[in-house]
Amino acid sequence: ASNRTIAEKDVDSVLHPYTNLKRHPEVGPLVITRGQGVRVYDEAGRDYIEGLAGLWCTSLGWGEERLVEAAARQMRQLPFYHLFSHKTHDVGVELCARLLAMAPVPMSKVFLAGSGSEANDTAIKLIHYRANALGTPDKKKIIAREKAYHGVTVATASLTGLVNNQRSFDLPIPGVLRAACPHHYRFAKDGESEEDFSTRLAGELEAMILAEGPDTVAAFFAEPVMGAGGVIVPPAGYFPKIQAVLDRYDVLLVVDEVICGFGRTGKMFGTETFGIRPDMMTLAKGLSSGYAPISALMVNERVYGPVAEESGRIGVFGHGYTYGGHPVSAAVALETLNIYAERDILAQVAEVGPVLQDGLRALRGHPLVGEARGVGLIGAVELVADKANRAPFPPELAVGARVVAKAQAKGVILRAMGDAVAFAPPLVISKADIAEMLRRFGLALDEAHGELGR
Numbered sequence: 001a002s003n004r005t006i007a008e009k010d011v012d013s014v015l016h017p018y019t020n021l022k023r024h025p026e027v028g029p030l031v032i033t034r035g036q037g038v039r040v041y042d043e044a045g046r047d048y049i050e051g052l053a054g055l056w057c058t059s060l061g062w063g064e065e066r067l068v069e070a071a072a073r074q075m076r077q078l079p080f081y082h083l084f085s086h087k088t089h090d091v092g093v094e095l096c097a098r099l100l101a102m103a104p105v106p107m108s109k110v111f112l113a114g115s116g117s118e119a120n121d122t123a124i125k126l127i128h129y130r131a132n133a134l135g136t137p138d139k140k141k142i143i144a145r146e147k148a149y150h151g152v153t154v155a156t157a158s159l160t161g162l163v164n165n166q167r168s169f170d171l172p173i174p175g176v177l178r179a180a181c182p183h184h185y186r187f188a189k190d191g192e193s194e195e196d197f198s199t200r201l202a203g204e205l206e207a208m209i210l211a212e213g214p215d216t217v218a219a220f221f222a223e224p225v226m227g228a229g230g231v232i233v234p235p236a237g238y239f240p241k242i243q244a245v246l247d248r249y250d251v252l253l254v255v256d257e258v259i260c261g262f263g264r265t266g267k268m269f270g271t272e273t274f275g276i277r278p279d280m281m282t283l284a285k286g287l288s289s290g291y292a293p294i295s296a297l298m299v300n301e302r303v304y305g306p307v308a309e310e311s312g313r314i315g316v317f318g319h320g321y322t323y324g325g326h327p328v329s330a331a332v333a334l335e336t337l338n339i340y341a342e343r344d345i346l347a348q349v350a351e352v353g354p355v356l357q358d359g360l361r362a363l364r365g366h367p368l369v370g371e372a373r374g375v376g377l378i379g380a381v382e383l384v385a386d387k388a389n390r391a392p393f394p395p396e397l398a399v400g401a402r403v404v405a406k407a408q409a410k411g412v413i414l415r416a417m418g419d420a421v422a423f424a425p426p427l428v429i430s431k432a433d434i435a436e437m438l439r440r441f442g443l444a445l446d447e448a449h450g451e452l453g454r
């Protein structure tokens with residue numbers, strides 16, 4: 001059995017996330033063996049431009065030796081310690097201090113965890129803990145949006161607004177409210193401007209809070225740019241209008257920066273790109289450029305104060321993960337932040353981002369492309385059956401998945417969310433590689449167009 005291929009062993013042994021498990025044996029997995037820069041290589045040595053930085057995370061690309069060194073150094077020095085019960089370690093402390101110094105709005109404390117889901121799950125638990133501390137135990141409902149993605153734990157999957165994450169899992173848990181998705185192209189009324197659309201959504205949010213009772217609504221979760229929902233950039237005026245409603249009813253704002261954090265949208269945080277004032281912020285992915293699992297939750301004094309007070313009363317804040325603030329991950333994250341600063345990652349995004357955005361917008365002329373959208377180094381094109389009336393393709397045609405499969409065959413790995421194809425390459429990508437990525441994608445689009453006979 002030892003001469004079986006990796007692909008064969010995979011089919012026999014791996015339960016894959018986000019995969020049609022029934023169909024998997026026929027499709028077969030793509031075995032990636034190594035990476036360098038913005039490219040990864042399969043077993044046959046074929047190269048692929050990684051148009052999604054893996055899972056929106058490998059901001060510095062592959063083969064960054066300084067991150068390898070940082071991990072190896074820390075492995076030798078202190079491969080494990082934790083932050084439970086008044087213990088600490090230098091890299092954990094340094095990382096929290098560094099993140100507080102980088103925070104776009106005043107933040108009080110940082111909680112370290114292993115994944116974006118864990119950071120958001122912790123935020124949900126803090127919302128409950130705080131409500132109990134304040135003696136307002138009924139004020140615990142959380143609002144999240146259609147097409148949101150906040151993770152896959154029982155609680156965070158409940159906030160996630162995508163059908164696959166809830167179907168057959170008996171989710172959501174109670175106490176989750178659903179607000180509209182701010183996608184102007186899809187959901188604005190005829191002739192409604194972006195500002196008017198934002199005003200309408202803020203009004204709908206206010207009506208929902210009033211209908212539920214402001215004394216029962218604790219928090220609103222939002223990604224600055226919605227990622228897994230299809231790269232949805234908020235319409236003009238959206239966040240200030242939403243924030244005004246939340247302020248009026250004492251509702252906390254949790255900003256999920258898991259994708260947007262660390263330069264993806266052109267500023268260090270999406271919070272800055274869109275003028276948001278979060279009470280909590282979650283970070284992961286680009287925090288370590290994906291080289292080690294780590295996430296962070298930042299909380300302001302409005303959250304931390306009552307939580308510390310409650311812990312004083314009951315004795316302990318009873319929450320934490322074995323690998324929260326893992327020293328190897330923390331060391332890798334610190335070195336990642338050093339590299340972002342030394343290489344001026346924001347200047348790099350400012351330099352190459354327009355090549356991606358202009359290239360995507362140029363695809364608006366293609367017969368399959370209804371909308372091209374994005375900011376900084378994140379974007380998407382939405383494929384439609386009829387550009388004039390924005391009619392989508394029938395889902396069973398799986399046009400997005402089909403185009404992505406063709407793109408893979410042409411040497412670019414992308415991801416389809418329905419019929420939106422997302423782009424979020426490593427932030428270190430060159431202008432030439434952006435052009436090459438878009439060229440390969442264009443060939444895939446043309447081929448799909450030919451097959452669809454449109």
Ligand code: PLP
Nearest residue numbers: 115116117149150151227258259
């Ligand atoms: N939040 C956002 C915006 C994400 O995109 C993701 C993952 O893609 C998560 C949270 C969950 O992170 P993780 O997969 O590390 O649990």
